[in-house]
Amino acid sequence: MSWAEIVAATLFGSGAFFFLGGTVGLLRFPDVFTRLHALTKADNLGLGLIALGAIVLADSLWIALKILLVWIVVLLGSATSGYLVARHARRGSNSRSPPP
Amino acid sequence: MTAALWHALVGAGLFSLSLYHLIVAQDLLRRIIAVNLLGTGLFVILVALGYRGPDAPPDPVPHALVLTGIVVAVSATGLALALARRVHASGGRSEDV
Amino acid sequence: MSGLLISALDLVLGLLTLGLAAATLGTRDQARMLMLFVTFGGVVALLWVRLRAPDVALAEASIGAALTGGLLLRMRPMLPPSDGNAPRPIRALAAALALGTFAALAWALSLVDWGARPSLAGPVFERLPESGVTNPVTAVLLNFRAYDTLLEVAVLLVAVVGVWMLSPRAPALTPLRDDPLFLALLRLLVPFLCILAGYLLWLGSFAPGGAFQAGAALSAAFLFLLLAGVPDAPGQADRAWLRAALVMGLAVFIAVAVGVSLRGAALLEYPPAQAKNLILLIEAALTVSIALTLMVLFQGGRPASRDGADP
Numbered sequence A: 001m002s003w004a005e006i007v008a009a010t011l012f013g014s015g016a017f018f019f020l021g022g023t024v025g026l027l028r029f030p031d032v033f034t035r036l037h038a039l040t041k042a043d044n045l046g047l048g049l050i051a052l053g054a055i056v057l058a059d060s061l062w063i064a065l066k067i068l069l070v071w072i073v074v075l076l077g078s079a080t081s082g083y084l085v086a087r088h089a090r091r092g093s094n095s096r097s098p099p100p
Numbered sequence B: 001m002t003a004a005l006w007h008a009l010v011g012a013g014l015f016s017l018s019l020y021h022l023i024v025a026q027d028l029l030r031r032i033i034a035v036n037l038l039g040t041g042l043f044v045i046l047v048a049l050g051y052r053g054p055d056a057p058p059d060p061v062p063h064a065l066v067l068t069g070i071v072v073a074v075s076a077t078g079l080a081l082a083l084a085r086r087v088h089a090s091g092g093r094s095e096d097v
Numbered sequence C: 001m002s003g004l005l006i007s008a009l010d011l012v013l014g015l016l017t018l019g020l021a022a023a024t025l026g027t028r029d030q031a032r033m034l035m036l037f038v039t040f041g042g043v044v045a046l047l048w049v050r051l052r053a054p055d056v057a058l059a060e061a062s063i064g065a066a067l068t069g070g071l072l073l074r075m076r077p078m079l080p081p082s083d084g085n086a087p088r089p090i091r092a093l094a095a096a097l098a099l100g101t102f103a104a105l106a107w108a109l110s111l112v113d114w115g116a117r118p119s120l121a122g123p124v125f126e127r128l129p130e131s132g133v134t135n136p137v138t139a140v141l142l143n144f145r146a147y148d149t150l151l152e153v154a155v156l157l158v159a160v161v162g163v164w165m166l167s168p169r170a171p172a173l174t175p176l177r178d179d180p181l182f183l184a185l186l187r188l189l190v191p192f193l194c195i196l197a198g199y200l201l202w203l204g205s206f207a208p209g210g211a212f213q214a215g216a217a218l219s220a221a222f223l224f225l226l227l228a229g230v231p232d233a234p235g236q237a238d239r240a241w242l243r244a245a246l247v248m249g250l251a252v253f254i255a256v257a258v259g260v261s262l263r264g265a266a267l268l269e270y271p272p273a274q275a276k277n278l279i280l281l282i283e284a285a286l287t288v289s290i291a292l293t294l295m296v297l298f299q300g301g302r303p304a305s306r307d308g309a310d311p
Helices: A003-028 A032-057 A061-091 B003-024 B028-050 B060-089 C008-026 C030-050 C054-078 C088-111 C121-131 C136-144 C146-166 C180-203 C211-227 C240-262 C275-299
Strands: none
Touching: A003 A032, A032 A061, A061 C180, B003 B028, B003 C008, B003 C088, B028 B060, B028 C008, B028 C030, B028 C054, B060 C054, B060 C121, B060 C136, B060 C146, B060 C211, B060 C275, C008 C030, C030 C054, C054 C211, C054 C275, C121 C136, C136 C146, C136 C275, C146 C240, C146 C275, C180 C211, C180 C275, C211 C275, C240 C275
16 A cells, blocks of 8 residues: 555545534534534545545646636535525525424 | 446446336326336446456447437426426326326 | 456445435435436546546436436426325336346446447448548547537527417526626636637547537637626627527538538438548537536527517
């Protein structure tokens, strides 16, 4: 196992940890806002770590840049959609979640 | 058991499970989703039949078929949703459909 | 060939797929059913990657999960749930039928000689140099079996006509016109999606991608413009150019088919020297038509005509 593989595996592992945390938050937190908080924060960090791990293993700079672009676009999309969901929940004055 | 056979069996399971819900469901939206999952089950069987292990190139013909199938499925879903809206708008019960 | 034992990843993916399907169809709540359906699509996309079908994975993630999910979410408020269960004897019969189907399929699949299956990969790779492209899936879709794709595009057009006839007035869409953050995202994402569509279209000739994936990306850009309430966005009004663009893919496809057959070839038998250009021409037209078709399906009906809409 080369150094690059060890670094990548560590990054993948920590990324998966944050994804797990975000998912636990999504399932366990009581309302829309705290759930969004868990999802947007933890999952974006998890994806970032996994993207970094993939960049370490990438064959060329071009592929590494594409992976970075994927992460940036997901950051933009999830930040805005998280905000839109929160806004909708607040305006609908129904921030209560359905019973699990 | 090879990976291809396992995935083909998963596809068969998807097909049968969706078939049951397609017949039993009263809700039109649920029926439309059941048809979608049923199609996915068939797609999985097709692609699994073209799978040649992790090292050999797979058969591209089932891939092209499934790609066509996915696009036809979305158009069928759109048409089915328009039909379902008409059924609801005309006060029809989904049981009569 | 694959080993005798399946890997843990295959096992987990398969069980996750089945579990998500069972949860999707088993839950009582409609909203939860749709969310699980989208999740299911995402997991199936991973399954396609695992089965070495990246073209299918792209289509599944963009069309099967995202666009179908959006379509279902949009129409859900117009389809109130109807409660009640099928009578017990019918449920028992359905269960017997489903179990019987599974047993028959499993039996048939177990009879397949998985070591030496008949395959069309050989002939496809043998004739690939004549097809004009190097991605075998694109070669099958737009050259070897282009006839199937031609009919598929016709099916898409029939679906659009059907939706417009069933619903002469598209159900209203509440635009997010006033939202600064959404509009800021749009300014970045819409041009990005247009470039992505062009990139996927170009990529399709030698790597996973092609007209369908490109059309899905472009339709996302159209949907963003529609959701933002941009007045001149495609689909805001029923105009002649919209209808022309919807038909364009099929029209170009048929024109090429007739064109090559006039030169004595079979219906869609391209001369090898021009095959790449002809495929790209068809795919470019298809991308626009598919993107607009997916947008019209999302709208769920005919947009207001120009004269009626303007104050």
